[in-house]
Amino acid sequence: MLKLRKAHNLSQEHLAEQLSVSRQSVSKWETCQSETEKVIALGEIFNVTIDYLLKPSEIDEISIRTEILEKQQQQLVEKERKNDRVTFIVLSCLAIYLIAFAIYIIGHFYFEIWNPSIILSEFAIAIAINLKHKYRTNKNSSNG
Numbered sequence: 001m002l003k004l005r006k007a008h009n010l011s012q013e014h015l016a017e018q019l020s021v022s023r024q025s026v027s028k029w030e031t032c033q034s035e036t037e038k039v040i041a042l043g044e045i046f047n048v049t050i051d052y053l054l055k056p057s058e059i060d061e062i063s064i065r066t067e068i069l070e071k072q073q074q075q076l077v078e079k080e081r082k083n084d085r086v087t088f089i090v091l092s093c094l095a096i097y098l099i100a101f102a103i104y105i106i107g108h109f110y111f112e113i114w115n116p117s118i119i120l121s122e123f124a125i126a127i128a129i130n131l132k133h134k135y136r137t138n139k140n141s142s143n144g
Helices: 001-008 012-019 025-030 037-046 050-054 057-107 115-144
Strands: none
Touching: 012 057, 037 050, 057 115
């Protein structure tokens, strides 16, 4: 600001008169002893320009609203993906358990096989397949 003031051939007193502030205020602005650092920090925190903080335009407002809407849309898409994964896992479990139950029924009634170890091994296989799929899904979702 000091360079701008001198380039316009203004003294601190004259600039202070034009702004209706004290000469000390102008001096503080020029030596960055005022609230300027806080305005700059606010701009960095909110990822906006100092111009936007001091004199927002309609375009700035629209871009901020657009950014907020995009973040909300990303959150909704991620939530939908998680719901889809949960639904797929639940349906996969159900399908595996129904297949295991069908094998049990067929084995018991048609072949008169009544062996609890077969049922337990089928159940263990169904759980293992489901856990493997769940691990692979979690690993893929954490990678990106």
